[in-house]
Amino acid sequence: LLGTVAYVSYEVWDSRNPDNQVIPDPSKKTLVILGTGWGTVALLKKLDTENYNVVVISPRNYFLFTPLLPSCTTGTIEHRSIMEPIRTILQQKKAAVKYYEAEATKVDSERKVIRIKDESEIKGTVSETEVPYDMLVIGVGAENATFGIPGVRENGCFLKEIGDAQQIRKKIMDCVETAAFKDQDPEEINRLLHMVVVGGGPTGVEFAGELQDFFEQDIKRLIPDISDRFKVTLIEALPNVLPSFSKQLIDYTESTFKEEKIDILTKTMVKKVTDKAVEAEASKPDGSKERITLPYGLLVWATGNAVRPIVKDLMTNISAQKDSRRGLAVNEYLVVQGTRDIWAVGDCAVAGYAPTAQVASQEGAFLAKLFNNMAKTEALEDQIRDLSSTLNLKPGNAADIARQIEDYERQLRRVKDIKPFHYSHQGSLAYIGSEKAVADIAWFNGNVASGGTWTYLFWRSAYLSMCFSTRNRLLVLNDWAKSKIFGRDVSR
Ligand code: NAD
Incomplete structure (x- = not known):
């Protein structure tokens, strides 16, 4: 009995204390995700975090179930009932994900870095730094429109x-x-x-x-x-x-x-x-x-x-975004037009749909599938390349290796065939x-x-x-x- 109690306690302790401070794996790409809303949380839910060094940045360290927000204004629902800490969400992932509670203030797409700012309420200090990315997902949402109406x-x-x-x-x-x-x-x-x-x-x-x-x-x-x-x-x-x-x-x-x-x-x-x-x-x-x-x-x-300043700033720096008014124009794979390694989801993206939670969460789930497939594609391509190079070195096994290559190529065709986003x-x-x-x-x-x-x-x-x-x-x-x-x- 004591053994069982000790084992269960260890399991609970262990699951509550994952190794959050992982050192980034230099062989993996760094995927930075901005925001903890509907789109980005749907992405995180389905993303295989073992494929990338994943970093989440958001000033809000929780996911908010917005459809029930009006009920909080009168006390029908208490606000904590519709909040889920991002740390709890990330803890459930197979590979650890880094989280920084900070506001992203600028995306420098030339240098591939994001400027972030953290205002500590307790210390009253402001810390600013830069986070580099290989791939970036922008899911920062929108701000309230006032149309400049005074007061x-x-x-x-x-x-x-x-x-x-x-x-x-x-x-x-x-x-x-x-x-x-x-x-x-x-x-x-x-x-x-x-x-x-x-x-x-x-x-x-x-x-x-x-x-x-x-x-x-x-x-x-x-x-x-x-x-x-x-x-x-x-x-x-x-x-x-x-x-x-x-x-x-x-x-x-x-x-x-x-x-x-x-x-x-x-x-x-x-x-x-x-x-x-x-x-x-x-x-x-x-x-x-x-x-x-x-x-x-x-x-x-x-x-x-209305469009957030960080999004507005990025739009002015990308010529393909000049005609977009309501947010970052994205293509059918949610890639920000005019970029190759930036994707956008939710209310900050213009994909031709209304800015709703439903659209954002489907976009997030789509990106997770896309990124999981991209990682699989790269792994298969590497395996094919390695096997092809050994083909001439091991003549006795050539038939087996060729069969293996064919099998990988078949798998590759399947994973590469990802359809565009459809809401x-x-x-x-x-x-x-x-x-x-x-x-x-x-x-x-x-x-x-x-x-x-x-x-x-x-x-x-x-x-x-x-x-x-x-x-x-x-x-x-x-x-x-x-x-x-x-x-x-x-x-x-
Ligand atoms: P909205 O954009 O849907 O509606 C804003 C309304 O304000 C518009 O009808 C507009 O005509 C009016 N308006 C603008 N300026 C005005 C002014 N000066 N004076 C008077 N009226 C003015 O905004 P929302 O309700 O915040 O919704 C935003 C998005 O989120 C929408 O896409 C919506 O569908 C979605 N949403 C959906 C649900 C749901 O399905 N239950 C709930 C909340 C939000």
Whole structure:
């Protein structure tokens, strides 16, 4: 018994303490991966790390399951439930992978080095250095688009990272508690309890739905005296919300929002933001424009993606990227146009698909297959070359060697025959509040559109199954049960 306990303990200890400080093998190429998002983590999951000296660089030392991020803003889900440490992910690889928590600030494609910067919060120091690469995968994602609209960065909250969700959660409660303060001015109560969401894409819609749920299910019950003042307004520049969904689901979402008392202002473009109000221009049915001012307590800005500075900088240094606007233009093998050894995945790459998690993870999995095949190809070519050179030296074994060469050549043809990247769309899902969701699911050659409570259960089970690990799945299930039974935690 003691022997078994000792053995199991050693196994656990050993699996938790892999040799992370491996010395790079000079016979292998160095593959540097920038980012720890959907694309790069899908790549790491399937990559055979024994073939390369793999180095991962990202300022975020965890993978974030972004589809459930809106649920963190109200406490339906606690933020750690949707985070998976990159160290845990890398520990599961056969050969050790180096990880540097740092921001890549520049890619020098001439010298084949990446400049990285680490800001230590504890020491308050900044360290900068360079990392050389033979092959590079850029998966740094995108930043929030503001279109240069004044006041957005200073006054609005975004919804991309864990820190954003935490900030929103605090701000909601700050607005609510300040509105409930003794002898608060009625006009100020209205302003504080007006939650404005700009951008009617899936992020804005899901957040508005979660926010209204939080209010209906928890805040109303806990602070009834302000309950008739809380209001959520969603502003969208286009004629309707969720433009990437089918017409039927757009109508369903808009009518559900009406029932939930969420105001939708379509054909309304925000032009300016101050610390207390949003100024917008609404297009009227007769074609005329009207200026409107909406006082707000919380402003969440969800108007899509913009290119990150490191990507912009690389694009300006590669002439083949001159015409690309939305990110790094890649070919059908995800190679950055104008380069031979740089690949891009996810929201920073322009491959002709929407910037979604689904696209990014399929791209990452494709690259893993490509790199595994490239390593196999090189190994087979080396073996063929070695055998061919021995052919004349060992005349007695010539027939055997020739047969072996033929066999390797057959294998080589098979691994070399890798098809270009093809995205297979499984469908789109979005939560719209009051335990309803919409789904546009790819079904054989067509699409099935559905909305309502059953779709919500499907949405929950789909997202649960997509969570990164069993640990994440259990935590999310626990959070759902906890907020259903005890209500959401409204402490700040
Ligand atoms: P988005 O690009 O899908 O939508 C942004 C919206 O903001 C647009 O409809 C645009 O018209 C509007 N807008 C821009 N400027 C405006 C202004 N000044 N005033 C008012 N409205 C303005 O952005 P997103 O929702 O963050 O999504 C980004 C990407 O991620 C998309 O490809 C989306 O499909 C994907 N995504 C998908 C899901 C899901 O499937 N559940 C969830 C989140 C994000």
